[in-house]
Amino acid sequence: xxxxxxxEDEPELRDLFITVDxxxxxxxxxxxxxxxxxxxxxxxxEFDSSEYEVRRRYQDFLWLKRRLEEAxxxxxxxxxxxxxxxxxxVERFSDEFIETRRKALHKFLNRxxxxxxxxxxxxxxxxxxxxxxxxxxxxxxxxxxxxRMGQTVRAVASSVRGGGVKNRPDMFTDINDYMETFNQxxxxxxxxxxxxxxxxxxxxxxxxEYGPIHTLWCASEEDLVDSLKGVxxxxxxxxxxxxxxxxxxxxxLLPVLHEYILYSEVLTGxxxxxxxxxxxxxxxxxxxxxxxxEKDLPTEEIGNLEDKVECANNALKADWDRWxxxxxxxxxxxxxxxxxxxxxxxxxxxxxxESFLTCQTVDLHLGEDSEEKP
Amino acid sequence: xxxxxxxPLGASHSCQTGEAEPGTGPAEEEPGGAAAGTMMEDCLSKxxxxxxxxxxxxxxRNAMNMQETYTAYLIETRAVESQTEGQCSPPDSLWRxxxxxxxxxxxxxxxxxxxxxxxxxxxxxxxxxHKLSADxxxxxxxxxxxxxxxxxxxxxxxxxxxxxxKIFYSFLTQEGGWKExxxxxxxxxxxxxxxxxxxxxxxxxxxxxxxxxxxxxxxELQSVISHLLRVRARVADRLxxxxxxxxxxxxxxxxxxxxxxxxxxxxxxxxxxxxxxxxSIDDILEEEEHYADQLKEYLFYAEALRAVCRKHExxxxxxEIAAQDLASKKQQCEELATGTLRxxxxxxxxxxxxxxxxxxxxxxxxxxxxxxIHEGEEQLKSKNVESREFVKSAWTDIERFKEQKNHDLxxxxxxxxxxxxxxxxxxxxASDG
Numbered sequence: 001x002x003x004x005x006x007x008e009d010e011p012e013l014r015d016l017f018i019t020v021d022x023x024x025x026x027x028x029x030x031x032x033x034x035x036x037x038x039x040x041x042x043x044x045x046e047f048d049s050s051e052y053e054v055r056r057r058y059q060d061f062l063w064l065k066r067r068l069e070e071a072x073x074x075x076x077x078x079x080x081x082x083x084x085x086x087x088x089x090v091e092r093f094s095d096e097f098i099e100t101r102r103k104a105l106h107k108f109l110n111r112x113x114x115x116x117x118x119x120x121x122x123x124x125x126x127x128x129x130x131x132x133x134x135x136x137x138x139x140x141x142x143x144x145x146x147x148r149m150g151q152t153v154r155a156v157a158s159s160v161r162g163g164g165v166k167n168r169p170d171m172f173t174d175i176n177d178y179m180e181t182f183n184q185x186x187x188x189x190x191x192x193x194x195x196x197x198x199x200x201x202x203x204x205x206x207x208x209e210y211g212p213i214h215t216l217w218c219a220s221e222e223d224l225v226d227s228l229k230g231v232x233x234x235x236x237x238x239x240x241x242x243x244x245x246x247x248x249x250x251x252x253l254l255p256v257l258h259e260y261i262l263y264s265e266v267l268t269g270x271x272x273x274x275x276x277x278x279x280x281x282x283x284x285x286x287x288x289x290x291x292x293x294e295k296d297l298p299t300e301e302i303g304n305l306e307d308k309v310e311c312a313n314n315a316l317k318a319d320w321d322r323w324x325x326x327x328x329x330x331x332x333x334x335x336x337x338x339x340x341x342x343x344x345x346x347x348x349x350x351x352x353x354e355s356f357l358t359c360q361t362v363d364l365h366l367g368e369d370s371e372e373k374p
Numbered sequence: 375x376x377x378x379x380x381x382p383l384g385a386s387h388s389c390q391t392g393e394a395e396p397g398t399g400p401a402e403e404e405p406g407g408a409a410a411g412t413m414m415e416d417c418l419s420k421x422x423x424x425x426x427x428x429x430x431x432x433x434x435r436n437a438m439n440m441q442e443t444y445t446a447y448l449i450e451t452r453a454v455e456s457q458t459e460g461q462c463s464p465p466d467s468l469w470r471x472x473x474x475x476x477x478x479x480x481x482x483x484x485x486x487x488x489x490x491x492x493x494x495x496x497x498x499x500x501x502x503x504h505k506l507s508a509d510x511x512x513x514x515x516x517x518x519x520x521x522x523x524x525x526x527x528x529x530x531x532x533x534x535x536x537x538x539x540k541i542f543y544s545f546l547t548q549e550g551g552w553k554e555x556x557x558x559x560x561x562x563x564x565x566x567x568x569x570x571x572x573x574x575x576x577x578x579x580x581x582x583x584x585x586x587x588x589x590x591x592x593x594e595l596q597s598v599i600s601h602l603l604r605v606r607a608r609v610a611d612r613l614x615x616x617x618x619x620x621x622x623x624x625x626x627x628x629x630x631x632x633x634x635x636x637x638x639x640x641x642x643x644x645x646x647x648x649x650x651x652x653x654s655i656d657d658i659l660e661e662e663e664h665y666a667d668q669l670k671e672y673l674f675y676a677e678a679l680r681a682v683c684r685k686h687e688x689x690x691x692x693x694e695i696a697a698q699d700l701a702s703k704k705q706q707c708e709e710l711a712t713g714t715l716r717x718x719x720x721x722x723x724x725x726x727x728x729x730x731x732x733x734x735x736x737x738x739x740x741x742x743x744x745x746x747i748h749e750g751e752e753q754l755k756s757k758n759v760e761s762r763e764f765v766k767s768a769w770t771d772i773e774r775f776k777e778q779k780n781h782d783l784x785x786x787x788x789x790x791x792x793x794x795x796x797x798x799x800x801x802x803x804a805s806d807g
Contacts, residue, residue: 181633185629188626192619196616206612220595221780234791346801350799356791360787
């Protein structure tokens with residue numbers, strides 16, 4: 001439980017604490033689904049109470065994410081865990097799957113809570129506080145997705161027709177290029193880390209068989225019992241240490257890498273939306289330059305659009321800087337913790353074998369009286 | 375002369391004994407003099423230093439005049455005194471191939487059946503994990519075999535009895551004509567047939583209990599060491615995987631650092647550490663192969679123990695057959711003398727059918743039998759003596775072997791711990807920036 005609070009910066013300034021836990025299965029005539037308990041503790045004035053407990057299902061999180069994207073198209077909304085896992089081996093409702101998802105959902109909400117803008121989003125507040133029926137009715141209100149979708153489709157169409165966005169500031173092209181490489185590398189790191197986990201697990205399994213053989217051997221060797229038992233015990237301890245090492249990897253590194261893989265998609269979406277906003281402006285400007293007659297009418301519209309573009313760009317730039325800082329911090333922390341884990345693992349093994357050796361050499365010296373030495 | 379380390383596998387891998395020549399075997403282990411009666415100082419290993427210093431690929435023509443490739447090993451011998459005087463006289467040397475070692479060992483097995491003859495390193499690579507080559511020509515395999523062959527020679531030279539064998543000495547010193555000399559001893563004819571041995575194993579009635587126990591022990595030893603080596607190989611495989619996959623981080627970190635301004639250095643440094651980490655496993659596992667070889671030696675020693683047990687069974691069976699034979703002849707004699715027929719015999723039947731023998735015939739038969747009985751009694755006596763001596767000397771050697779084994783295996787386990795410790799220490803600085 002401690003890990004859930006191990007987030008960055010100024011815990012003293014935080015006034016919103018969220019946990020996601022207690023997955024529960026619900027079976028109805030139509031479907032089976034899981035709900036998670038979302039507990040919120042806050043000292044903020046705009047919340048009527050200081051503590052809330054609600055149950056949410058994955059759909060609800062999806063809804064929240066979409067609302068945030070609509071409200072803040074050029075902010076970097078944290079990623080949600082995937083709807084399905086393509087691994088094939090993982091059953092939809094296996095414990096492992098649910099736990100991984102729970103942790104990711106917890107991360108999702110906390111990232112929003114830490115975001116300077118998103119944390120004050122109204123839908124977010126409703127998500128945290130509304131009872132199930134309240135949330136359902138709220139979801140039904142508000143601009144449907146479809147109207148928005150119409151807009152977006154037109155915008156996308158126009159931008160594609162134009163052959164991509166001209167006038168895109170270099171900064172955003174740089175971000176795009178960066179994300180391409182970053183995405184590549186993160187995917188590789190994820191693959192490598194998963195592979196390491198697999199190998200460590202394989203090692204663990206073999207070591208589990210390896211130790212007991214030495215104990216078995218004791219049965220036929222009276223004089224070697226101490227040494228053999230000692231070796232068996234050392235191997236068993238190292239085996240246990242390997243288990244811890246694996247746990248560290250799966251708790252500290254793999255989820256982080258996975259989240260940043262998902263972030264790539266998020267960033268792509270954000271850049272696209274920014275491009276669309278710019279495309280709106282550009283198309284209007286083009287239209288204007290073609291219809292020289294109606295100069296004055298669209299000026300206000302264009303002014304608005306120009307503001308919109310500037311806002312969007314600034315928001316994205318600020319959020320991008322913030323995102324990069326977080327990413328560096330998260331990566332560093334993750335890899336450092338794995339490294340520390342590994343060092344700890346080796347220290348444990350070292351201590352185990354050294355203590356065995358001390359026992360053995362003591363015995364050797366005691367038994368060496370009759371041996372000749374050159 | 376530059377040489378890689380070559381101590382007998384019995385000596386602790388990292389133990390600084392400071393001895394000029396190895397020979398941890400029987401020479402130091404036996405408190406009271408062996409019944410074999412040799413003084414420790416007479417062991418060949420105390421007089422000459424033996425090394426197998428080089429291995430070379432050769433091509434030649436075999437018995438069927440076909441081209442073949444094989445490896446030859448250089449055996450060097452040097453008198454111990456010449457070293458202590460501070461001079462370094464050049465050693466005597468000759469080349470031998472693995473098959474000649476096998477010939478030597480077979481010779482020793484036949485001529486010293488009461489001795490637990492040291493085993494040779496394996497003929498083919500077994501308990502191989504994926505990175506290790508199973509190819510006999512692979513340089514790592516050849517190198518480990520070289521060490522194993524040296525260990526074999528030193529063990530033989532350290533054994534109070536077989537170190538005195540002339541054929542062994544010639545093996546070390548006489549380049550040409552050795553093979554002919556061995557074959558001329560005719561030892562192959564002396565060898566017991568496999569079938570005979572198998573037969574004896576199943577039919578012997580009163581084997582010495584100690585040998586029966588020894589046989590069980592050697593079966594258990596073989597079984598447990600095989601199991602251990604198999605699993606160890608799998609562990610090594612996985613360990614290799616863990617280390618090497620970490621190496622993949624290196625390249626990715628490096629490429630990633632190219633797009634990161636602030637994190638760049640940290641990533642580069644982390645990548646470097648990963649590379650170092652991944653690279654360290656090769657030496658670690660190579661060292662562990664030596665540990666595996668130490669265990670393998672005792673795996674093969676189990677077979678040598680069984681050989682001694684088999685010889686005992688054969689002798690015992692022989693003895694029992696001879697005694698049985700004698701007993702039945704005595705009975706026949708008695709029956710003829712007293713005229714009673716207690717057992718069914720073809721002679722009895724035919725004489726019943728075709729008439730009795732004459733007294734003269736009977737006398738003749740009895741005389742023959744009495745002579746045979748006398749011969750038989752002499753033979754039985756000498757066989758008994760032979761058997762008792764065999765058991766006595768075999769058991770002495772087995773006790774010697776047991777002490778050697780306990781010492782060596784304990785040291786092997788310790789050296790394994792030392793290896794693990796050094797492996798852990800190597801990782802001291804593999805932290806990410």
